[in-house]
Amino acid sequence: MRDLLPFIILGLTSGSAYGLAGVGLVLTYKTSGVFNFAFGALGTLAAYVFYSLNVSHGLPWPVAALLSTVVLGAVLGYVFELFARHLSHAALAVRIVAMLGIVLVIEGAFLLAHGTESQTFPTFLPDNRFKVFDAYVSASQLIIMGLALVLTLGLYVFLHRTRLGMAMRAVVDDPALLDLAGTRPATVRRIAWMIGTVCALMSGILLAQSTNLDPVTLTALVAQAFAAAALGAFASLPAAYAGGLAIGVLSAILTRYASSSEYLAGLPASLPFVVLFGVLVVLPRRRLATRLQSIPLPRAAWTAPLRTQIFFCLAALAALAFVPQFSGDHIGQWAGFLAVAIMFLSLGLLVRTSGQVSLCHAGFGAIGAVAFSKLATDAHLPWLLALLVAGLVVVPIGAVIAIPAIRLSGLYLALATFGFGLLLQNMFYNTSLMFGLNGYGVPMPRPHLSWLDLESDTGFYYVVLAVLAAATATVIALTRTRLGRLLRALSDSPRALSMGGTSVPTTQVLVFCVSAFLAGISGALLGVSLIQVDPTSFNPTLSLTYLALIVLAVGGPPWYALVQAAGLMLIPAYVTSGSVGYWLQIVFGLFAVLLIFSPQTRQVPRWVRLSSAGIARLLGERDTGPVPAAPDAAPDPGEAGLPSPSGAAERPAGEGLRVDSLRVRFGGLVAVDHLALAAPAGEITGLIGPNGAGKTSTFDAICGLNPAAQGRVQLHGRDISRSSPPARAAAGLGRTFQQMQLYDSLTVLENVQLGREAALAGRGPLNQIFAGRGRHVIDRAAREALHLCGIADLSDRVVGSLSTGQRRLTELARCLAGPFDLLLLDEPSSGLDAHETEAFGALLRRVVATRGVGILLVEHDMSLVMDLCDHIFVLDFGKPLFAGSPAEVTASDLVRSAYLGTGGPMAGTDRVDASSGNDSHVRVEAQ
């Protein structure tokens, strides 16, 4: 034990800095929902500012420390809060990439100014040493430990004992309420960002005492902060601090024991990632739940028709085939460019098509390269076979990485993949499993044929071009298959897809596997273009650049891949100044930061549109033209003829939904308390109550979207309380959402078809890939649902361009196209005008009468509810308040005083919106 003491002291010192970083990270994440990936970069910045003030400009260290932590932290915290506010409306990948942009800019600027050599950082704290048992502890170490402890305790007391601190905790749960209470949520968040940023800056300076001024090491501080925050379940400050200490101490002890072993030498440095990954895999899902809406990536407003796309792809192929004629000595770099284009295709499928994120694609590339080398040189497999098997080797690794994706939201997936990339580098790059003991590198042989020269630079260039063409064809074909449709739906609304009956985890694993396969192939080809690969060829930071570039890109495959690969590979090939790589990193970073101003729909340049329209005409293909502006009114659903019901099995009366003792909690808030209700088949049942009464929470619990909900849910007599959302959908439960969950980038027809196709895709991987013979069932169900809702004429319109009323009808049509016989409709008439609402009511009645389905309806339009419902349940503050027929509910004093108000007109032709729950807010629209 005594010989461990020096290591424990060292570990407590660095752990204090990690703990402080973790505390700052948790604070900003809790208050804004934005994960600060630039945390380590901020630490680097502070260390550099301190260094230049203290060493270069001779300022006394206390002044330099104050300026580089408190003053800089206040300024940066202010800016970051503005930044985070903008980002809260952006897609997850944009949120991550904008933060990564800051990392790229700071690190690139630092490397430009100082190169890769680390600078000696001044030891400004007193260094007198004291003996503790057999070990020595210095005053500076004690100060660092004391400072982190005092700051953490101070913050804890501040958050729990002061008004502002409590406001900071409340801002996460209910910013609107905070606003009503007279405290501005923006101010509260700004102060939280300032404090969090000061923590990041302080931990950077404290760590630089032992690591010196090295941007790469300091930027990696973010990993320790992530791991510490993970140990605090991303919520508890004291636990994050303790987690930081534990990581520091454990790393130091491991250094003592593991440094002599080939495979364990990298473990101390990898510990944060092991911890991070472990926590993400084992922590209960509800602890990591976020209230963030899923927002898809910005999309192009238009795509060229298929034949035109193929024409342009062939033209690009012909142009690329011409490259060896002029590339001269650069031909090897051109081959590298094509290989990296495959990497972008792989990442594009994951990020742009399915809306997932990955920060470990460089790692996948490294594994592919090493696997290829071993298969081709040691196992003597034929070249092409070795290439394909190398891709396959990466597939199971991609599937394992997708595990956090299955359990958690995309943000945690980003963290897990980031951790995996760094873990791979720290633990395996420099072992004989990968690049050899000293990272010496592995040989990458070229293909050999006796009758064709493929070994020369030009021959190999054509081989990579052929593989790129095959990869492009695969990706384009895949996006047109069932899996492609599911991936696009996944990107737009995972909740809708899951409620439609598709097992989203299966889809996520599938796309990860395909993407990992292509990344492995790309890594192998890039390696062969370099002849020999070593750890520097696949630095994990590259993954950050890949993700930033793929999110920045415009256009479809292969255009985004070619453009971004050209930026990354060809510019440095032709601009040979030593610092061009750093400049590129800064420029990419700046573009990534500017992404926050990018509109949700990206316009395609006019010249691209015009030239494509010309080619389409030549090819006899119809260009669908721009997305037309959305008309305001939806067509009258009543005009559509009523086709015969399809799909939904008719149920005998009496069967339906039963809910008992339902309880939903969000932290200390009980949103639904011991609710019991029944929604029989063949009837419309109402669920009403004031805003915040718990209606949507009830729906989420019934559908299985809130796994933490307690109570019993039965559908047609079968207990589905423990079933997943797709399993409940398969049992017959369909759903529309208050915040509409549509596949905005798809057309109305595709949305409605997915209502049936998502159910057919189900949970099996094969069903998700191959459509089989279900096409006619899908088409028939979609046609019927479109006619039933009266929106057949909108079939070709992209849903994102529709009016609210048309979107509501599309969501209903998608639900009706599915094989569901119990429908949960959450405020389906909101956004419809009086005329549309009336037609909508008639439509629901016909659906019930002809299909025998049951409907549980949440509505604030009291006239509609009273008109349609056979039975009504009233909720108030999560508790059942009253249940009865419309007449009984109307007559109830209890309901009137709690929800409907005392003089609210509910009879006759007046429309009443009781959403605000009291007289003064009742909206009356005379017809």
Ligand SMILES: Nc1ncnc2c1ncn2[C@@H]1O[C@H](COP(=O)(O)OP(=O)(O)OP(=O)(O)O)[C@@H](O)[C@H]1O
């Ligand atoms: N994910 C969540 N995390 C924390 N609190 C939540 C969450 N979802 C809902 N709540 C809270 O639970 C309570 C019930 O919300 P819910 O959305 O179920 O009410 P509602 O009756 O559907 O309201 P509305 O009529 O406005 O849609 C509210 O106080 C809300 O703030």
